[in-house]
Amino acid sequence: MSDVVKEPSMLLQKELIARNYDAITSSRETGRKVSSTFVPGNLNELLLCFGIVNNLPEINAIQNGMRKLSGDYIMTAEKSGHSEDVCTYVKADIGMMGKGNIAPNGKPFPNPDVLLLSYTGCYTFMKWFELLREEYKCPTLMLHVPYEGDGQSTKNMRDYIVKQLKEVIIPGLEEVSGVKFDIDRLREALRNSARAEDDLVWVLEQGKRTPSPIDAYFGGVYYIGPIFTAFRGTTDAIDYYTALRAEVQARVDAGQGPLMPDGTTLSEQKYRLVVEGPPNWTHFREFWKMFSDEGAVVVASTYTKVGGMYDLGFRHDPDNPLESLADYCLGCYTNRNLPNRVEILTKYIEEYQADGLLTNSIKSCNSFSAGQLMMMREVEKRTGKPGAFIETDLVDPRYFSAANVKNRLESYFQMIEQKRRGATRAA
Amino acid sequence: MQCFIGIDLGSTTTKAVVMDENLQVLGRGITNSRSNYDTAAKVSKQEALIDTRLTLFRRALADVPGAAGQVDAILADLERNFRHIQFLEQFDDLEATCIGNISGPRFEGIAGAVRDVLEETFRRLRDRSAGLFAPGARRKSDFFRDLAGADFMQVGEAVSKDAGLPFELVLNLYDKSIIEVENRPPAGEMEAKFLRALEAGTMDATTIAAPVQAALAIPLEETYVVGTGYGRVRLPFPKEHIRSEILCHGLGAHMMYPGTRTVLDIGGQDTKGIQVDAQGIVENFQMNDRCAAGCGRYLGYIADEMNMGLHELGPLAMASTKQVRINSTCTVFAGAELRDRLALGEKREDILAGLHRAIILRAMSILSRAGGVKDQFTFTGGVAKNEAAVRELRKLIAENYGDVQINIDPESIYTGALGGATFAARAALN
Amino acid sequence: MTASTEAIIAHCQALFDDLDFSAARAWKAAEPGRKVVGFLPVYAPLELIHAAGCLPLGIFGGGDRMEVIHGDAFYQSYICRIPRSTVELGLTGRLDFVDGMIFPFVCDVIRNLSGMWKIMFPDVWTKFFDTPQNFDPEVGGAYYAEELQEMREGLERLTGRPVTDAALRTSIALYNENRRLVRAVYDFRAEAPWKAPASEVYLLMRAGLLMPVEEHNEMLAAWLAAASAEDRPRRDNVRIAIYGSFCEQPPLNLIKSIEMAGCYVVEDDYALVNRFLTEDVPADGDPVQALALAYLTHSVETSCKYVPREEDKGRFHIAQIRKARAEGVIYASPSFCDPALLDRPMIAHRLTEAGIPHISFKYAENSGQMQPIREQAGTFADSLKLWS
Structure with missing residues (x-):
């Protein structure tokens, strides 16, 4: 693999992540408590209040996917009785345990002190932590976030979540950490969150420009890194997003496209896409290259909303701390019903002036995937823009067929091109 | 003259179409894709150019009073002789390659004897070869591999036995060499071979020599070549000469039937549903998902499992009186499902009828995914030749989409290449 | 009531086979506004x-x-x-x-x-x-x-x-009756499985989801009476419980195949609905509260419900297995079923700890191949006989 060219914000993020892994792996020496929790609906501000270090198994699975370790882990889990049909994040996590549970910094992960089961938008989360709980026998705190089946949250849902925060989550975290809950500490963290969220939204919305100075999918997964994980609510996150914003602003001023891993900028943009679904991590750069080689840039994506839909206006609110955490959990992308997801995608196609919707359907993730074919059809109908469908997996290298994906992408791009020419000829 | 060529590199066969500047098809060629796409592309192109020559002969002969009413016979004669000459040339190459491959410790002390056996075998086969190209002879396949291999086993074994040598030694040489020869495009000028074919012909050369030679003198200029198909990325073509098979299929179907709005193609590895507009521009498409269930290859597995030829499946299924319901089109389980059914006492034709329906049901889902079926509907690909599959498709189209005109062209295997050639012509002419 | 089990099951089968739902259509057409x-x-x-x-x-x-x-x-x-x-x-x-x-x-x-x-x-x-x-x-x-x-x-x-609350209380009482009868059928089968083939009990339950509860209650009572009175040949089958089949249902042939392979099904989680609540719901007081409380405190453990305490995972299954005197478990789940398949390793661990033999396989509602199912179930039955 050739050297990857990184922007300052990426280096900053790398350092943040490394520092967090060090905090996790040194927790036995420092006496800090460690929680495991998920990205969607994560309660990082709350964990900060108790000084608990946040370890996110999804992020570990992604790290292992990008470092080509996940295939081996998945097979280890399957050998021990896990079905080949189920989520490979779970199996990569469980397989990693079977192989010594080594963190990306080379040190072993400590056992978690608490499993914070913030159960938002994905059924598998519940089973994942039941499986980990069986292994670690540690306290497990379930926060049930009801699904927005009718397209919006209700007072009952919000009350239910706030009540769980008060009755289950906060007392549970107090007990694990030995720290008394201080709502002002929470307010401070939420204030930090909102500031970083403002800058993130500004960055994501630059995808509306032509040329787009960002890639909202492949680049986007870097942009969301800090705010989706252990840094939301910290001043580190504020600094990161300030730096990111400055970088994007510089590209806007220079009329440049996003920076590619090879150091070039994708300024000649032939196709503007909206992408639905998570990326594949095992062949991330190869996958990205299939787009950039064709001059395709992603102007908006839904994956960058799984950890919060800030672009639709939500901000963490220090004046209504618990209620705002509840609203945050309810509003994450995969907790929204399909009609709502269709509306969001339609809006993206229109507002970001995209050529069409590309769905990367992920085998592991039924929460995203079940119904995507109907969503695509519906978005096509509403926007008149053609959609395309490819299939990969999160971290299972066996499920990435480069030839297959490339074939479909090329067909799609050529179809857009041909339609465009047909339209100009007719005009 | 200007020639616009489309080459469709499929997973099993490679097709080429040659077109003139009036978008008229001049010639078509097909070959097996082998492991070497580059050669497959060259061979199919050459075959299409040979076919183009035949078309030019036909045009030339149309004005020759003495040939009136005999043009078909004359052309058939010319082509047979040409094929025979071409075959013998490749056959000589095969013999030389086999002999050249006699080396290594296993041939120590017997190299001469092996060489004798090979020469005798090839001599006998060469003598027989005229029969393969005699008027009215039926050949199972025109691919060199199949023609050369047809009698080799029988003759080679007999000759080896007489010589007291293990046939296995000879067969190994053959297997190794056929791959080498197959991956070398036939050498020599096509024009010279046609001239030799003309001389070897049974027809009166005085009437036709002049027009045929005149047609041969027309230079075939490869003005623009477009590659498509699953193997297109392996073609040594610049990017602008490559089009996706979806686009080529859509346009090819449009060229065959300008009223086409929906195209279904069932190929070896994938199934495609394509919607095109009145200009043949693709509006939408869907392919089977990662799983290749229900594609043409599935029938291949079934044929292997039943020890039958692929082309025999359809007719047998047509004999069914009681279709068995098959719910899985998974290629991995095809054999197991089949054995299970046979063990239950189901009849082969009834199971086959069920299997054909299962494939078409999958295709119907892909069509549904691509936005349904609009009038007119064109069915292409290898499976379009299978009458049992076509019967099920007609039934299901009628049930689900009503009265829709269904087009099936006997040359539908060339749809992608035809689209490619059209793109080539457009690229050069516009 | 003099209907034979055969006649009752034939009626159930007809309802089950009818994918146009004619009986439900007829019910709706019988009175305007339904x-x-x-x-x-x-x-x-x-x-x-x-x-x-x-x-x-x-x-x-x-x-x-x-x-x-x-x-x-x-x-x-x-x-x-x-x-x-x-x-x-x-x-x-x-x-x-x-x-x-x-x-x-x-x-x-x-x-x-x-x-x-x-x-x-x-x-x-x-x-x-x-x-x-x-x-x-x-x-x-x-x-x-x-x-x-x-x-x-x-x-x-x-x-x-x-x-109205009154209507809701009446409905609760009717469904309490239904739950009692359903439990009685399951108990009857656990007592004399040769008189209650799994496929018949299954059809009896599925038919109940396609008709008014009042009718189903009558049907269950009639079937119990008829089945108790009938004599059927007893086979040397082992007793097993089926889990993992709560959502997508196996084809009826699969259920029959398991029994033909030498297994009496004495407990299952097929189409759970009518057994989801394990006790009567109080038919007095606030009916909505009563339904809510019944769900929280007296409902089955199944993969789509969180089990708050780790030590309780699989406990319900083991209690049911013991109660029905099942000798082993077949964990039969639909392919690609997240709940059942993610749960499978945990339930399997608990069964192993409890010394309960178990096997697992996957199916789809349209599975056509029964041979592998028969083989696995048959081998499992043989192994249970060897160990007992």
């Missing part, structure tokens, strides 16, 4: 639907008798079968008489199907029904009571009639 509300696995408060004067109709996929074309167009190859056939039922007009659809919380696939239904059938009252995963009456209970109340109001809007 509404039919469909529900998917695995649990829905049928009492509410009944109290609203509607027919609750179990929509449990298309089985192995339906060709799926348009349903497949919406799903990738790695998604289970039940949503495909359900969509096919909808798009082919077989559910055009259904006025409401309830999609209970089973998994993300069924959850998302609720949204698809809203898009595809905008005139149908469609409800995703999210049961609580917090079992504290003050927390999950309060939330759930309110959800039930919202569903009640939805039904009221659908029918244009109020759902």
Whole structure:
């Protein structure tokens, strides 16, 4: 693999992540408590209040996917009785345990002190932590976030979540950490969150420009890194997003496209896409290259909303701390019903002036995937823009067929091109 | 003259179409894709150019009073002789390659004897070869591999036995060499071979020599070549000469039937549903998902499992009186499902009828995914030749989409290449 | 009541086979203003639907008798079968008489199907029904009571009639009766499995999801009376429990094949709905509170419900196995079923700890190949006999 060219914000993020892994792996020496929790609906501000270090198994699975370790882990889990049909994040996590549970910094992960089961938008989360709980026998705190089946949250849902925060989550975290809950500490963290969220939204919305100075999918997964994980609510996150914003602003001023891993900028943009679904991590750069080689840039994506839909206006609110955490959990992308997801995608196609919707359907993730074919059809109908469908997996290298994906992408791009020419000829 | 060529590199066969500047098809060629796409592309192109020559002969002969009413016979004669000459040339190459491959410790002390056996075998086969190209002879396949291999086993074994040598030694040489020869495009000028074919012909050369030679003198200029198909990325073509098979299929179907709005193609590895507009521009498409269930290859597995030829499946299924319901089109389980059914006492034709329906049901889902079926509907690909599959498709189209005109062209295997050639012509002419 | 088990089961089979739901259509046509509300696995408060004067109709996929074309167009190859056939039922007009659809919380696939239904059938009252995963009456209970109340109001809007507490109490009593009879059938089978073949009990339960509860109660009582009176040959079969089959249902042939391979099914989680609540729901007091509390405190353990305490995982299964005196467990789950397959290793561990032999396999509602199933079940039966 050739050297990857990184922007300052990426280096900053790398350092943040490394520092967090060090905090996790040194927790036995420092006496800090460690929680495991998920990205969607994560309660990082709350964990900060108790000084608990946040370890996110999804992020570990992604790290292992990008470092080509996940295939081996998945097979280890399957050998021990896990079905080949189920989520490979779970199996990569469980397989990693079977192989010594080594963190990306080379040190072993400590056992978690608490499993914070913030159960938002994905059924598998519940089973994942039941499986980990069986292994670690540690306290497990379930926060049930009801699904927005009718397209919006209700007072009952919000009350239910706030009540769980008060009755289950906060007392549970107090007990694990030995720290008394201080709502002002929470307010401070939420204030930090909102500031970083403002800058993130500004960055994501630059995808509306032509040329787009960002890639909202492949680049986007870097942009969301800090705010989706252990840094939301910290001043580190504020600094990161300030730096990111400055970088994007510089590209806007220079009329440049996003920076590619090879150091070039994708300024000649032939196709503007909206992408639905998570990326594949095992062949991330190869996958990205299939787009950039064709001059395709992603102007908006839904994956960058799984950890919060800030672009639709939500901000963490220090004046209504618990209620705002509840609203945050309810509003994450995969907790929204399909009609709502269709509306969001339609809006993206229109507002970001995209050529069409590309769905990367992920085998592991039924929460995203079940119904995507109907969503695509519906978005096509509403926007008149053609959609395309490819299939990969999160971290299972066996499920990435480069030839297959490339074939479909090329067909799609050529179809857009041909339609465009047909339209100009007719005009 | 200007020639616009489309080459469709499929997973099993490679097709080429040659077109003139009036978008008229001049010639078509097909070959097996082998492991070497580059050669497959060259061979199919050459075959299409040979076919183009035949078309030019036909045009030339149309004005020759003495040939009136005999043009078909004359052309058939010319082509047979040409094929025979071409075959013998490749056959000589095969013999030389086999002999050249006699080396290594296993041939120590017997190299001469092996060489004798090979020469005798090839001599006998060469003598027989005229029969393969005699008027009215039926050949199972025109691919060199199949023609050369047809009698080799029988003759080679007999000759080896007489010589007291293990046939296995000879067969190994053959297997190794056929791959080498197959991956070398036939050498020599096509024009010279046609001239030799003309001389070897049974027809009166005085009437036709002049027009045929005149047609041969027309230079075939490869003005623009477009590659498509699953193997297109392996073609040594610049990017602008490559089009996706979806686009080529859509346009090819449009060229065959300008009223086409929906195209279904069932190929070896994938199934495609394509919607095109009145200009043949693709509006939408869907392919089977990662799983290749229900594609043409599935029938291949079934044929292997039943020890039958692929082309025999359809007719047998047509004999069914009681279709068995098959719910899985998974290629991995095809054999197991089949054995299970046979063990239950189901009849082969009834199971086959069920299997054909299962494939078409999958295709119907892909069509549904691509936005349904609009009038007119064109069915292409290898499976379009299978009458049992076509019967099920007609039934299901009628049930689900009503009265829709269904087009099936006997040359539908060339749809992608035809689209490619059209793109080539457009690229050069516009 | 003099019907034979054969006649009763034939009636059930006819209902089960009828993918046009003629009986439910006839029920609806019998009186103007009647509404039919469909529900998917695995649990829905049928009492509410009944109290609203509607027919609750179990929509449990298309089985192995339906060709799926348009349903497949919406799903990738790695998604289970039940949503495909359900969509096919909808798009082919077989559910055009259904006025409401309830999609209970089973998994993300069924959850998302609720949204698809809203898009595809905008005139149908469609409800995703999210049961609580917090079992504290003050927390999950309060939330759930309110959800039930919202569903009640939805039904009221659908029918244009109020759902009174009195009607709800009557419905609860009827369903209590149904639960008692269902338990009696299961107990009867555990006592004398040769008199209650698994496929017959299965049809008896599935038929109950396609008819008014009053009729089903009569049917269950009649079947119990007839089955007790009948003598059937007893075979040297082992006794097993089936788990993992709560959502997408196996083909009937699969259930028969297990029995033919030498296993009496004495406990199962097929189509759980009518056994989801394990005790009577109080028919006095606030009926909504009663339903909510019953769910929190007296309902089965199944993969789509969170188990708050690690030590309780699988406990319900083991208790049921012991009660039914099953000698082993077949964990039979649909392919690509997240709940069942993610749970499988944990349940398997608990069974192993308890010394209960178990095997597992996967199926689809349209599985055609029974040979591997017969072989596995037969081998399992033989091994259980060897060990006992």
